[in-house]
Amino acid sequence: MGRLRLALACALLSTSSGCSVALLGASFEPPRAAPVSVSRVAWLAPVQVTDAQIADRNDLERTLAPLIATYTQDAKYFPRVNLLPGHPADGDVVLHFEFDQYQLQRQPHPAALPFFLFGLYGPYWAFGGPVDRDVAMLSGGLRIEDSAGNALADSRGHFEDTHDVSVYSMDHEFGNSMKARTDLVRALLDDAVGQLARTGATGAPTPGSGA
Amino acid sequence: MRPKGVACLGIATAVGLCGCVTFRRGELPHTAWPVAAAPAKHSVSVVVAPDSMTTNGVPVDVPIAWVSSAGERIRKTYADSGLFTALLDEDELADLRSEVHLSQISEFSKPLFALCSFTGALVPVRGVDRYTMRTELKNAEGDVLLSIERSETVVTWVQAFLVFAVPFQPNMPFFHYDVNGALASKMGFSTEAKRLMRDLSRATLDEAHAKGVL
Numbered sequence: 001m002g003r004l005r006l007a008l009a010c011a012l013l014s015t016s017s018g019c020s021v022a023l024l025g026a027s028f029e030p031p032r033a034a035p036v037s038v039s040r041v042a043w044l045a046p047v048q049v050t051d052a053q054i055a056d057r058n059d060l061e062r063t064l065a066p067l068i069a070t071y072t073q074d075a076k077y078f079p080r081v082n083l084l085p086g087h088p089a090d091g092d093v094v095l096h097f098e099f100d101q102y103q104l105q106r107q108p109h110p111a112a113l114p115f116f117l118f119g120l121y122g123p124y125w126a127f128g129g130p131v132d133r134d135v136a137m138l139s140g141g142l143r144i145e146d147s148a149g150n151a152l153a154d155s156r157g158h159f160e161d162t163h164d165v166s167v168y169s170m171d172h173e174f175g176n177s178m179k180a181r182t183d184l185v186r187a188l189l190d191d192a193v194g195q196l197a198r199t200g201a202t203g204a205p206t207p208g209s210g211a
Numbered sequence: 212m213r214p215k216g217v218a219c220l221g222i223a224t225a226v227g228l229c230g231c232v233t234f235r236r237g238e239l240p241h242t243a244w245p246v247a248a249a250p251a252k253h254s255v256s257v258v259v260a261p262d263s264m265t266t267n268g269v270p271v272d273v274p275i276a277w278v279s280s281a282g283e284r285i286r287k288t289y290a291d292s293g294l295f296t297a298l299l300d301e302d303e304l305a306d307l308r309s310e311v312h313l314s315q316i317s318e319f320s321k322p323l324f325a326l327c328s329f330t331g332a333l334v335p336v337r338g339v340d341r342y343t344m345r346t347e348l349k350n351a352e353g354d355v356l357l358s359i360e361r362s363e364t365v366v367t368w369v370q371a372f373l374v375f376a377v378p379f380q381p382n383m384p385f386f387h388y389d390v391n392g393a394l395a396s397k398m399g400f401s402t403e404a405k406r407l408m409r410d411l412s413r414a415t416l417d418e419a420h421a422k423g424v425l
Contacts, residue, residue: 025272027261041353046302059279062301066260066310082353083258085304168321176272 023175024054024104026063029182031075035190036197041092042078044069048098060102068097068185075186077193088147093196097188099140101158104177109133109164129172130164136177142188144196153195159184230332230374236364239410242417245293246425253306253425254297257286262312262345267321278313284405285311288412294425304351311412312345327369335370344411348424357424361414363407 047064049057065083072095073081081095088094109130139158145151161180165171259282261273289309290298299305319338327336343362347355419425 023272023274023276025274026278027264027270027272029270043353056275056279059275062258062282063260063275063278065301066258066312070260070262070312080353082349083301083308083310085302086308086351086353168325171272175274178270178272 024060024102025175025177026060026067026181027178028067028071028185029178031071032186034075034077034193036194037076038078038093038193038196040078041089042072042081043084043086043088043092043094044072044081045084045094045096048096049102050098050100051102054102064097064099071182071185072189075189077189090147092147093152094145094147094149095192096143096145097140097185098143099138101137101139103135103137104175105135105137106165106175107133107135129166129168131167132165132172134163134165134171134175134177136161136180138177138180138184140184140188142192144192152199153192155188155191155195157184157187157191159187230371231367231369232373232376233365233367235407236366238363239361239414242410242413244413245291246413246417246420251294251296251425253295254299255289255295255307255309256299256301256303256305257282257289257309257311258301259285259311259313262314262343264315264317266317267319280405281313281408282311284408285412288409289416292413292416294416294420306351307356308349308351310347310349312347314343314345316341316343332369332371335368335373338367338369340365340367342407342411344408344415346415346419348419357419357422359415359418361411361418363411365407 044065047061047068049060049064051057054060069081069083072078078093084094109132112129112131137158137160139156141154141156143151143155144153159180161177161183163171163176163179259278261278264271264273286298289295295307297305317338317340319336323334323336326334341362341364343360345358345360348357348359349355416425
């Protein structure tokens with residue numbers, strides 16, 4: 001058990017096979033304080049992932065929902081964020097996140113190719129690399145509705161992040177698309193919550209439902 | 212690479228994967244199981260989320276398969292507890308919602324790890340993983356009824372010749388690493404990690420029951 005053995009297994013297998021796989025994750029970077037906040041209780045509807053290239057979309061959707069709720073609450077966009085199903089009160093808002101692209105692709109690093117072609121990857125890896133290049137591509141949208149289902153704000157965004165991977169970094173074993181994911185969700189929230197605040201639909205704190 | 216070299220590398224890989232011993236520090240109290248003493252009154256849905264995962268202080272983008280494997284084991288423990296009238300899916304409205312936040316803090320020496328890798332696990336290396344399960348029990352209105360935190364630390368030693376110690380570990384299956392299962396299914400949980408999730412869930416439910424919430 002433990003990451004040590006996982007890392008060792010990956011290192012040994014990738015040494016013997018000369019390749020590695022970037023795993024799809026769902027984590028977020030630590031939140032920054034929200035530029036605008038709304039004093040209403042928010043409910044997060046089940047997250048939708050419509051990217052047809054994802055095999056286990058249900059698992060991804062189930063994992064993303066509580067993480068987005070935690071991120072949104074910790075960044076203080078809303079005083080409290082609950083997961084649906086539940087009983088939203090009048091004045092609460094419902095957040096609908098949808099991702100139509102959710103990809104992390106690993107490619108051999110161009111600088112590493114000549115070493116691999118001539119069978120010199122051993123000495124190359126002794127210095128760490130970079131051996132791979134990870135490209136994270138995410139796009140999606142956020143729609144905010146009131147508890148009756150009327151649309152209050154809508155936002156869409158697309159983010160890409162390309163970074164090199166060294167054989168000694170943890171990204172080599174697990175892949176890492178946290179930055180693009182966090183950037184996308186933060187941009188969607190900034191925009192949609194900003195729209196909500198500008199339209200004056202900030203509402204009043206619901207009695208008994210504050211943070 | 213010559214066939215002999217490939218064979219040597221294969222053997223080194225196999226030995227390196229098997230030459231591990233893992234033990235817990237025993238921070239979890241003994242839990243009588245199943246907990247149920249009174250008739251169950253509430254249905255429950257369980258949501259599992261990785262709170263924070265770090266390796267040597269660096270945040271890790273937790274693989275979906277890891278969360279799914281943990282969630283599967285946690286839900287099974289809830290279902291087996293006898294404390295609930297029904298275990299519902301996350302998209303169904305239950306009397307109680309259990310939000311389970313998992314964190315794992317892993318520490319090991321990177322230089323030793325590199326040496327261990329390059330020598331086919333001849334140089335030993337030790338890793339320490341601290342697992343924490345923070346559970347919030349909420350009602351349908353989203354109010355937190357109870358928050359419980361349970362932790363356990365797991366120590367792993369990797370060294371090729373520890374393969375001979377593997378059968379003598381208490382409560383451990385012979386093969387820790389189900390290469391065909393866990394690794395090939397993209398880093399799902401190993402059997403013993405699932406057992407740890409089970410025991411953390413049991414300790415949590417035991418405490419919730421003792422405090423009269425369930």
